[in-house]
Each structure stands twice: as C-alpha cells, then as structure tokens.
Amino acid sequence: MSKRAVLWVAFVLVHGAVAVLGFVEPNQPMGDVYMVYEPWSARAATGFGVVGITENWVYPALALVPLLLTHALAPLFGWYVIAWAVVVTAVDAAAFALLIGRGRSQGRAVAAWFWLVFILALGPVGMYRLDAITVPLAVAGCLWLLSRPWVAALLLAAATWIKVWPAALLLAAVVATRRRLALLGGAAALSTIVVAVVVAVGGAAHLFGFVSDQTERGLQIEAPVSAFWLWRAALGAADSRVYYDDEILTWQVAGPGVSAVSDAMTPVLVAAVAVVTLVGAVRVRRGIPFLRVFPALALSLVLVFIVTNKVGSPQYLTWIIAPLVVGLVLDRERWWSPACLGLVTAALTHLVYPLWYGQVLGGDPIAVGALTLRNLLLVALLVWSVALLARTPRRAPAPAVADALT
Numbered sequence: 001m002s003k004r005a006v007l008w009v010a011f012v013l014v015h016g017a018v019a020v021l022g023f024v025e026p027n028q029p030m031g032d033v034y035m036v037y038e039p040w041s042a043r044a045a046t047g048f049g050v051v052g053i054t055e056n057w058v059y060p061a062l063a064l065v066p067l068l069l070t071h072a073l074a075p076l077f078g079w080y081v082i083a084w085a086v087v088v089t090a091v092d093a094a095a096f097a098l099l100i101g102r103g104r105s106q107g108r109a110v111a112a113w114f115w116l117v118f119i120l121a122l123g124p125v126g127m128y129r130l131d132a133i134t135v136p137l138a139v140a141g142c143l144w145l146l147s148r149p150w151v152a153a154l155l156l157a158a159a160t161w162i163k164v165w166p167a168a169l170l171l172a173a174v175v176a177t178r179r180r181l182a183l184l185g186g187a188a189a190l191s192t193i194v195v196a197v198v199v200a201v202g203g204a205a206h207l208f209g210f211v212s213d214q215t216e217r218g219l220q221i222e223a224p225v226s227a228f229w230l231w232r233a234a235l236g237a238a239d240s241r242v243y244y245d246d247e248i249l250t251w252q253v254a255g256p257g258v259s260a261v262s263d264a265m266t267p268v269l270v271a272a273v274a275v276v277t278l279v280g281a282v283r284v285r286r287g288i289p290f291l292r293v294f295p296a297l298a299l300s301l302v303l304v305f306i307v308t309n310k311v312g313s314p315q316y317l318t319w320i321i322a323p324l325v326v327g328l329v330l331d332r333e334r335w336w337s338p339a340c341l342g343l344v345t346a347a348l349t350h351l352v353y354p355l356w357y358g359q360v361l362g363g364d365p366i367a368v369g370a371l372t373l374r375n376l377l378l379v380a381l382l383v384w385s386v387a388l389l390a391r392t393p394r395r396a397p398a399p400a401v402a403d404a405l406t
Contacts, residue, residue, distance in 0.1 A: 004100060018126070029354040031128075071083075124354070131318045214311075222312035233253065268308050273301060
C-alpha cells in the first residue's frame with residue numbers, strides 16, 4: 001500500500017472515530033449541532049426568522065451556508081448531526097487531498113499526519129462546531145497563497161465570513177507577500193458579494209451584529225484571562241463564581257474586576273494584533289522572504305486571537321492547525337517542536353472538554369490545573385512564534401524548493 005493510500009485510510013479512520021466520540025463522550029460535545037445549529041437552519045429554511053438577516057447573530061452572515069447545506073442533506077442521512085459530520089469530513093477531504101498532492105513530498109506527508117493526529121487529540125469538539133468548516137478552507141487558502149492568490153483570498157475571506165479568526169491568516173498573507181493587490185482584490189470581491197446579498201434580502205441592520213455580540217460578552221471560563229477568577233472560585237472565595245449565561249449559552253466567571261477586564265480585552269486584542277503585525281511588516285521591509293515570514297506571522301496572529309480572547313472556547317484550538325501545517329510543509333525540522341506542543345495543547349483541551357468539563361465547573365483542582373496548563377502552553381507557543389518572527393534569518397527554508405506552496 002502506498003504512503004498516500006495509508007494517509008487516506010488514516011483519514012477515514014480518524015474522522016470516523018471522532019464522529020463516534022461525539023456520541024459517546026460526556027457533556028454532549030456534539031450538542032451545539034442539534035441544539036443550536038439545527039434550530040437556526042430549520043427556522044431559516046422555513047422563513048420563521050433568519051439569524052444574521054432578521055436578527056443579530058453571533059456569527060458572520062456566511063456561517064448560515066454550511067448550516068443550510070447540512071439541513072438540505074439531513075434527510076439523506078437520517079439526522080442533522082450525522083449530516084454535519086459528513087459535511088465536515090467532505091470539506092476536510094478536499095483540503096487534505098490538496099495538502100498531500102501526489103504523495104511525493106515528505107513535508108506534506110508530515111503535515112498531513114500532524115493534522116490527523118491533531119483532529120484525534122482534540123476530539124469531537126473540533127468536528128461538531130462551525131470552526132470545523134473554516135479550518136480546511138484556511139488550510140487550502142494558505143497552500144494556494146503563492147500560486148493562486150485570488151483563489152486563496154476568496155477561500156480565506158469566505159472562512160472569515162463564517163468565523164472571524166481566518167482574518168488573522170489573511171492579514172499575515174497581505175503583510176508577507178508581494179501580491180497584496182490580488183489578495184485584497186479577492187477578499188474585497190467576496191466581501192462585496194456577501195454584503196450585497198445580505199443587504200438585498202433586508203439584513204443590512206444586522207450585517208455586523210456579530211461584532212457587538214462579541215464585545216459585549218463576559219469572560220468565558222476557558223479564556224486564559226479568566227484563570228484568576230476560576231481559581232478563586234475553585235479555592236472557595238466567596239466573591240468569585242462560575243455561572244451559566246443563558247443568552248450567550250456559555251459558562252463564564254464572575255468576581256471583583258471582571259467587568260473592567262472584560263471591557264479591556266477587545267482593545268488588548270486589537271493592540272496585540274497591531275504590534276505583531278508591525279513586527280512582521282518590519283521583517284518584510286528588511287527583505288525576509290515570504291516563506292520565512294508568513295508561517296511565523298500567521299501563527300503569532302492566530303495565537304493572539306486565542307490568548308487575548310475573552311471567550312476561549314475549546315474549538316478555538318483548531319485555529320492553529322493551518323499555520324502549523326504550513327510551517328511543517330515549508331520547514332518541518334524547525335516547526336516539528338511547536339507542532340508537537342500544539343498536539344499537547346489539543347490533548348489537554350480534550351481532557352478539559354468534554355471529558356473533565358463537569359470537574360472544571362465544579363472547581364476540581366486537577367481539572368482546573370489542566371486548563372491552566374493548556375493556556376500556559378498556548379502563551380509559550382505565542383512567545384515562540386513571535387520570537388521566531390523577530391529573528392527570522394534572510395535565507396529561505398531549504399525544504400521550500402521541493403515543498404513550496406502549491
């Protein structure tokens with residue numbers, strides 16, 4: 001059996017296993033699909049309120065497309081949740097095929113194995129969330145940045161209009177590449193189409209409702225910044241607690257200073273993005289090639305989105321897949337260690353949710369410690385990526401000749 005065939009067998013086995021884990025692991029890791037996504041899509045399909053059009057929504061407008069696609073396919077598979085797993089697997093398969101190509105590149109094979117192990121390590125939350133649709137779009141977009149910048153821009157922009165985080169990859173690409181006009185043009189074209197469609201169907205007032213929904217949220221328990229109050233609640237402090245927000249449908253922390261910190265986190269995120277982007281722009285200005293700058297800048301910006309975020313949902317870990325895949329494709333020796341660290345953070349996230357989530361909410365020190373360790377490792381990975389960006393040598397990585405982006 002060829003190496004390529006082995007990869008495809010592993011792809012099927014991993015996706016099948018993770019799909020099943022969503023049904024057998026505790027705390028309903030696939031719950032969002034049938035409790036949230038299915039009702040949203042059913043309402044939209046029947047005309048009884050379209051999220052993002054007739055009312056504000058926590059996601060950008062294009063996120064409705066995979067929900068409605070799954071709704072259309074659900075009768076074929078008997079249940080919306082199964083149809084969702086099939087849709088995610090199909091989109092993953094398209095990007096996976098692009099990644100492995102003809103199976104001759106060692107760097108691409110290593111990156112493909114990394115992706116599969118990451119999916120398995122993170123578990124069902126990585127499949128049964130909207131982020132699962134954006135990850136393969138992001139991987140494909142990154143792989144096509146040099147050879148098909150317009151297509152790459154369309155994919156990254158589409159992913160951004162589903163979940164905002166791929167904007168970090170698009171920003172990194174615009175900074176690192178010389179074909180900025182193609183990237184900006186493709187992203188602008190796709191965005192214009194989305195805006196025009198939403199406005200045409202009467203949703204102009206709710207087009208950017210996801211922005212206000214994000215800024216008005218409290219501190220979710222998984223966010224790194226929440227550790228102070230989460231530990232206070234775990235240690236029995238009377239002025240700190242964990243509570244469920246019925247409107248946002250998340251567990252958050254309450255305690256002294258939470259509101260002020262929550263209000264400050266969005267400006268902190270914006271400032272951190274600006275600083276990292278400036279570092280990347282300086283490196284490009286000094287002649288550092290795209291193949292060196294882009295992976296480090298992309299990972300740095302994505303990690304800024306995670307580490308300084310006041311939400312921190314477990315599926316956010318999927319965001320680091322694309323930049324780590326690109327890093328492994330281009331320079332697997334340098335990127336192997338951070339990729340392994342990424343796998344550890346994925347496994348810890350799997351422990352925290354769904355396996356130990358009840359213990360985290362109940363203040364169990366071991367479970368809260370696992371979450372804290374996961375967040376510290378993410379910070380360490382951010383420090384590594386920014387340091388790599390700041391001291392990147394001028395010489396392009398050696399594997400780039402054979403494993404250049406498609």
